[in-house]
Amino acid sequence: MVGETNFGREGRGDGGAAVPGGGGNPTGTGPLAGVRVVELAGIGPAPFCGMLLADLGAEVVRVDRPDGAHLIDDGRHDLLGRGKRSVAIDLKDPRGAAAVRDLAATADVLIEGFRPGVAERLGVGPADCAARNPALVYGRMTGWGQDGPLAHTAGHDIGYIAVTGVLHSIGRAGSPPSIPLNLLGDFGGGGMYLAVGVLAALLRVARGGAGQVVDAAIVDGTTHLATFVHAMLAAGRWRDERGANLLDSGAPYYEVYEASDGGYLAVGALEPKFYAEFLRLLGVPPEVGAREPDRWPELRETLAAAFRTRTRDAWATVFADSDACVAPVLSLREAAAHQQLAARRTFVTVDGVQQPAPAPRFAGTPAAMPGRPALRGEHTEEVLLEWGVANTANLLASRVVVQRQEHVGEQVAVDTASR
Numbered sequence: 001m002v003g004e005t006n007f008g009r010e011g012r013g014d015g016g017a018a019v020p021g022g023g024g025n026p027t028g029t030g031p032l033a034g035v036r037v038v039e040l041a042g043i044g045p046a047p048f049c050g051m052l053l054a055d056l057g058a059e060v061v062r063v064d065r066p067d068g069a070h071l072i073d074d075g076r077h078d079l080l081g082r083g084k085r086s087v088a089i090d091l092k093d094p095r096g097a098a099a100v101r102d103l104a105a106t107a108d109v110l111i112e113g114f115r116p117g118v119a120e121r122l123g124v125g126p127a128d129c130a131a132r133n134p135a136l137v138y139g140r141m142t143g144w145g146q147d148g149p150l151a152h153t154a155g156h157d158i159g160y161i162a163v164t165g166v167l168h169s170i171g172r173a174g175s176p177p178s179i180p181l182n183l184l185g186d187f188g189g190g191g192m193y194l195a196v197g198v199l200a201a202l203l204r205v206a207r208g209g210a211g212q213v214v215d216a217a218i219v220d221g222t223t224h225l226a227t228f229v230h231a232m233l234a235a236g237r238w239r240d241e242r243g244a245n246l247l248d249s250g251a252p253y254y255e256v257y258e259a260s261d262g263g264y265l266a267v268g269a270l271e272p273k274f275y276a277e278f279l280r281l282l283g284v285p286p287e288v289g290a291r292e293p294d295r296w297p298e299l300r301e302t303l304a305a306a307f308r309t310r311t312r313d314a315w316a317t318v319f320a321d322s323d324a325c326v327a328p329v330l331s332l333r334e335a336a337a338h339q340q341l342a343a344r345r346t347f348v349t350v351d352g353v354q355q356p357a358p359a360p361r362f363a364g365t366p367a368a369m370p371g372r373p374a375l376r377g378e379h380t381e382e383v384l385l386e387w388g389v390a391n392t393a394n395l396l397a398s399r400v401v402v403q404r405q406e407h408v409g410e411q412v413a414v415d416t417a418s419r
Contacts, residue, residue, distance in 0.1 A: 030057020030358075031365040035202070036387075037109040038063060038100070039084065040091075040124070044157075044182070045190030045218065046113030046141040047080040052195045053109070054083035055358035055367055061383050062086045063100055064376045066402040079355050081373035087384065088377030088402040095391075095400045097123035102389040105132040108205075109198055111139035115154075116146045126213045136211040137201040141194045143185075145217035157185035160218040165240075166226050173243030173250070189221030246270070252300035253278070253291065256329060263312025264329035265319075267303070278324040282306050377404035 028034070035058040039050040047062075054060040062081065066088040075081060087103075090096040101124060104110050110129055112119050119125040119140075126138040140146060143155040161167045161184055171178040197214035205211055232238035232245075244250045253269045269278035279289045284306055289299060307315065312328050319326040330338060336347040336354060348357045351372045358367040380403040384392040395401040 028057070029365065030055070030367040031362050032056040032058040033365070035059065035109065036107040037061070037111065038103050038107045040100075040110070040112040040114070040119070041065065042113035042141075044113070044186045045194065045216075046111050046139075048187050048191035049111055049139065049141065049194040049198070050084060051080045051082060052191070053198070055370060057365065057367060058109075060084040061103065061379070061387075062374060063091070063103070064088050066090055066377065066399070075373055075375050076351075077353060078373045079353070082350070082355070082370040084371075084374045085379035085383055086374035086376055087380040088404060089380075090400050091122045091124065093400045094123065095395060095398070097128075099384065099389050099395060099401060100124045101128060101132050103383075103387050104129040104136055106387050107133065107136060108202060109137045109139060111141065111194065111198065113141040116142065116151050130211060134211055135205050137198055137205065137214065138211065139194050139198045139201075139214040139216065141190060141216050143190075143218045145220060146215045157182035157190075157218065161185040161189070161222050164219055164223045164226065166222055166229075169226075169229065169240075169242060169248060171242045171248075173241070175242070177242065184225070185218045185222050189223075189225055190216065190218040193221035193224070250296070251291075252296050252303055255300070255303070257304055257307040259310060259312040259315055260308050261311040265307060265312060265315050266327050266329050268325040270325070274323050274325050277322055278319075278326060281318050281322060281324050281326075375404065377402045380404070 032053060035053070037050065037053050037058045037060040039046065039060055039062045041047070041062050041064045050060050050062065060083065062084045064086050089099055091100065104124070110124075112124075120128070126140075129136050129138060142151070143157075143160045144150045144153065158167070158179060161180075166184065167177045167179075169177075170180055194214065194216035197216050201212050201214055229238060233240060238245050242248060247254055249255055251270075253267060253275055256264050256266050258264055267278065269275040275289070275291065276286065279286055282303070284302060288302055291299070310318070315326070316328040335341060341347065346357055347354055348369060349355070350370055353372070355370070358370060361367075380401050381392065381396060384395070384401065389395070392401075396403060
């Protein structure tokens with residue numbers, strides 16, 4: 001598979017060997033090496049933030065419920081858990097909450113994705129943890145934010161991006177809005193903004209400032225991502241409707257076209273010189289390809305007819321290595337074989353699971369190959385002892401915390417109270 005053995009070996013330093021077992025970043029590489037992160041388990045954007053920090057070298061410990069269920073099978077394919085270690089702690093037991101506060105006492109960062117007020121009720125809120133560690137960066141991930149009239153209501157990515165106006169803007173003229181998976185809200189406007197906030201706060205602490213709370217809301221981040229569109233709207237260069245603008249399928253030279261075999265080509269020939277190259281390779285005369293907006297419908301039909309004369313891959317060959325700004329639309333399973341992604345080892349394989357490699361890349365502090373996803377409670381005892389959690393033996397014996405032994409490839413689990 002692409003990148004299975006050589007990730008990081010060319011231009012990124014050594015340290016590209018796969019990590020066969022879950023266990024964080026044992027090589028201590030990456031720009032965040034030495035940074036300790038506690039992640040209170042959840043789904044979506046907060047775990048993505050934890051994965052990103054782990055990819056960059058942080059030591060991330062995920063606090064799981066002892067009886068929690070994995071969103072993706074038994075956790076072996078839960079890639080948002082890669083490179084982390086897992087401790088299983090009953091947060092509803094005051095002794096479990098105290099154990100989390102002990103972890104926070106020696107951590108640099110704690111991240112959580114509960115509804116507002118839940119962490120406080122459990123005894124692991126910002127004030128509880130700051131009392132033990134004033135330098136702690138406490139990252140909070142929600143959809144609506146920590147305040148406002150909807151702060152305590154449930155929601156999902158699609159609703160959050162709906163109220164920002166961004167979902168309204170995605171799609172074709174005369175059609176309903178298109179759902180951009182949950183990449184725009186959960187991961188772009190959510191988890192990525194939490195990571196940026198955490199890193200900014202860590203920099204402040206490193207320069208002598210106090211720890212602080214980072215309030216990352218998907219509605220805020222998604223709105224912020226659309227700053228450029230708001231600028232165009234304010235300047236009168238963007239219409240507040242779908243499929244009528246330069247970048248939303250309104251312009252026929254920024255569009256997706258079907259080939260003769262049902263595959264698709266993505267066209268982004270915006271600049272005149274690139275557009276001229278695009279027309280030449282497509283075989284459309286320049287006078288036929290005039291770009292005036294009043295000719296867009298006619299031009300779209302001309303371009304569509306031209307693309308229907310060859311297969312996707314035949315057109316990809318025509319446009320390869322040109323400045324026409326045309327690319328084949330690949331499936332998720334096809335992407336790793338693309339020449340550019342393969343050359344950069346954009347995908348790696350860990351324990352037989354192909355997955356995106358860490359990003360971005362660093363010349364001086366390269367990231368290691370990500371470890372496999374942590375299994376729930378796999379590292380409870382070792383982490384509690386390493387991090388100096390009080391009364392670890394008693395916590396294990398009383399099952400407030402659980403050490404779980406699971407074997408890769410088997411559907412069995414054995415809980416042990418103590419070893």
